[in-house]
Amino acid sequence: MHRLPMVAVVVIGVPVVAYLLLGRGHSAMSVDDVIKSSWATATPEWQARLSQDETQRVCSQYRNAPPPGLADAILAREKAAIKYPADGKLMGDWKRGEQLAQSGYGGRFTDYPPRTANGGNCYACHQMDGKELSFGTLGPSLREYGKIRKYGADDVKAVYERIYNPHATIPCANMPRMGTSGFLTIDQIKDLVAFVMSPESPVNK
Amino acid sequence: MRLRRSLASALACLVLVVPAAALDETEKELERYRQMLKDDPWSNPAMLDADRGEALWKEKRGPSNASLEACDLGKGPDKVEGAFAELPRYFRDADRVMDLETRLVWCMEKLQGLAHADIVKRPYSKANQAGTELEALATYVASKSRGLKYQPSLAHAKEKQALAVGEALFFRRQGPMDFSCATCHADTGRRIRLQSLPFLGKPEEARKVIGEWPAYRVSQGTVMTMQHRIADCYWQMRLPLIDYGSDATVALGMYLVNQAKGGEITAPSIKR
Numbered sequence: 001m002h003r004l005p006m007v008a009v010v011v012i013g014v015p016v017v018a019y020l021l022l023g024r025g026h027s028a029m030s031v032d033d034v035i036k037s038s039w040a041t042a043t044p045e046w047q048a049r050l051s052q053d054e055t056q057r058v059c060s061q062y063r064n065a066p067p068p069g070l071a072d073a074i075l076a077r078e079k080a081a082i083k084y085p086a087d088g089k090l091m092g093d094w095k096r097g098e099q100l101a102q103s104g105y106g107g108r109f110t111d112y113p114p115r116t117a118n119g120g121n122c123y124a125c126h127q128m129d130g131k132e133l134s135f136g137t138l139g140p141s142l143r144e145y146g147k148i149r150k151y152g153a154d155d156v157k158a159v160y161e162r163i164y165n166p167h168a169t170i171p172c173a174n175m176p177r178m179g180t181s182g183f184l185t186i187d188q189i190k191d192l193v194a195f196v197m198s199p200e201s202p203v204n205k
Numbered sequence: 206m207r208l209r210r211s212l213a214s215a216l217a218c219l220v221l222v223v224p225a226a227a228l229d230e231t232e233k234e235l236e237r238y239r240q241m242l243k244d245d246p247w248s249n250p251a252m253l254d255a256d257r258g259e260a261l262w263k264e265k266r267g268p269s270n271a272s273l274e275a276c277d278l279g280k281g282p283d284k285v286e287g288a289f290a291e292l293p294r295y296f297r298d299a300d301r302v303m304d305l306e307t308r309l310v311w312c313m314e315k316l317q318g319l320a321h322a323d324i325v326k327r328p329y330s331k332a333n334q335a336g337t338e339l340e341a342l343a344t345y346v347a348s349k350s351r352g353l354k355y356q357p358s359l360a361h362a363k364e365k366q367a368l369a370v371g372e373a374l375f376f377r378r379q380g381p382m383d384f385s386c387a388t389c390h391a392d393t394g395r396r397i398r399l400q401s402l403p404f405l406g407k408p409e410e411a412r413k414v415i416g417e418w419p420a421y422r423v424s425q426g427t428v429m430t431m432q433h434r435i436a437d438c439y440w441q442m443r444l445p446l447i448d449y450g451s452d453a454t455v456a457l458g459m460y461l462v463n464q465a466k467g468g469e470i471t472a473p474s475i476k477r
Contacts, residue, residue: 038451
């Protein structure tokens with residue numbers, strides 16, 4: 001009989017003390033725990049998409065405005081993650097690039113198994129060909145992008161790098177890292193560079 | 206049904222044909238319809254779902270042969286009026302913060318004896334299908350808060366936590382495209398292709414749109430709930446299908462409702 005109050009103290013006391021020590025239940029619900037439990041039915045392969053790399057982590061924490069030291073680290077790390085074409089040619093076929101810019105296919109769980117190649121989905125966010133009226137405005141307009149820059153070789157390289165990995169130029173850029181993530185191939189990126197930087201491309205007409 | 210179809214086809218034409226300045230025109234037309242719906246809410250096809258939801262709420266169903274009338278949505282059993290305006294909230298019996306849909310699932314399990322896995326097996330209707338039972342029930346309950354303003358509670362520690370987690374999730378970048386909710390919803394006047402995007406970090410804009418859900422989507426010909434809206438955004442973000450009623454969806458809902466605090470509930474509204 002005497003042990004009952006003691007048991008009660010332990011049973012009630014331990015969680016209460018733990019609760020107070022850990023601070024009003026904060027231990028119960030971290031963002032990582034919530035993510036783990038909220039995609040519990042996804043396959044491990046798909047769950048892997050939920051873990052962040054260092055750049056994603058820093059950009060999330062600082063809401064895309066990283067302090068200078070961390071911004072420099074992102075620039076260096078992402079610059080090093082850019083791979084260039086073996087033959088050194090940065091421009092492909094602008095017509096294929098135009099198709100890629102229009103295509104929003106790829107990467108959603110309903111897109112598997114793949115039925116076609118991933119698209120660049122550029123028009124979701126950018127204005128490009130003046131005749132295409134259905135363009136998004138999350139990114140800047142790319143109308144006459146090459147023409148304005150007089151089709152300079154340095155600009156061709158910059159466009160390749162911006163598509164392959166925009167964080168190498170702007171830390172915590174909104175745009176996806178199309179090359180580094182493997183979403184687009186080097187050849188596809190070359191075609192997109194041509195769409196932006198060819199004098200014949202409707203982007204520059 | 207005839208009204209539903211003619212309204213749908215009229216709006217579908219507006220949406221599918223996208224000539225110059227179509228965005229503004231489409232928005233103008235949608236605004237005109239919204240005004241018409243405000244004048245006569247019963248012309249919204251989603252009210253059919255609300256009606257069906259009310260019947261489902263009262264019908265004895267499941268292994269326990271019980272209705273949902275004993276379901277406590279936060280204001281007491283069978284208190285449906287105004288309940289949606291105070292959700293998500295902490296529920297002592299579940300020791301969890303729950304949004305409307307999560308709470309409906311809980312009540313279907315506890316009161317009607319239905320199996321969780323069966324309830325959430327197919328929570329969303331496909332295009333041009335009638336709303337699912339969950340969609341109908343959610344539309345019914347939400348419609349009973351029309352005209353009220355969102356008043357989310359932050360009295361309980363777990364409600365505060367849900368808000369903090371929801372805010373962190375909103376800005377969390379992940380996946381092959383590095384997307385977060387904020388990628389698309391952190392500025393005024395932006396759009397994907399021709400689709401306008403609300404700036405959900407800005408209360409003035411959040412107040413206008415959050416209270417519209419559940420909404421009838423003309424392009425889908427069916428009603429869409431907030432759980433579905435969030436799941437669809439994560440699908441676009443190239444992430445796996447998020448679990449129905451999961452803590453992440455509730456936390457995001459908590460963040461959005463707090464952004465929209467004081468905004469009027471117009472659900473069920475009509476959307477593209």
